[in-house]
Amino acid sequence: MDSIVDSLNSAYQEFVVAAVNVLESKETSGGQKTAATDAALENFKQKWELFRVTCDQAEEFVESVKQRIGSECLVDEATGLVAGKSGHSATGLPPISAVRLEQMSKAVRWLVIELQHGSGTAAGAAHSHPSTPFDGRFSEDSAQ
Numbered sequence: 581m582d583s584i585v586d587s588l589n590s591a592y593q594e595f596v597v598a599a600v601n602v603l604e605s606k607e608t609s610g611g612q613k614t615a616a617t618d619a620a621l622e623n624f625k626q627k628w629e630l631f632r633v634t635c636d637q638a639e640e641f642v643e644s645v646k647q648r649i650g651s652e653c654l655v656d657e658a659t660g661l662v663a664g665k666s667g668h669s670a671t672g673l674p675p676i677s678a679v680r681l682e683q684m685s686k687a688v689r690w691l692v693i694e695l696q697h698g699s700g701t702a703a704g705a706a707h708s709h710p711s712t713p714f715d716g717r718f719s720e721d722s723a724q
Contacts, residue, residue: 584638591627591634598627655681
């Protein structure tokens, strides 16, 4: 994380210096377009793009950390680690096994991927035998 912050800070500082250079070159040229002002503007554009890319990378990192924290909280909540009491989570629901939670999470991810790709078979993938109804009660979860 420190490297991301350092990269962001460095890109920002370079962007600010490039902006100052544009202003100074405009002032030096008396507001006229010169090779120096063109070079300063081109450098400014490059530093702006670099800064934007660095901001995007930092944003992606923050989003991935948010997702990881959310997933960890979900697992803790579902497995009952948050409650401090054995047997029930903070929501009052009995905990489920971490293995079962991971299986359900994978199933949801596959359904989302299929829906994003416009596949009409998302429902069929969830139930390999459509005649067998989905049962939300899992024997391995009640054993905990």
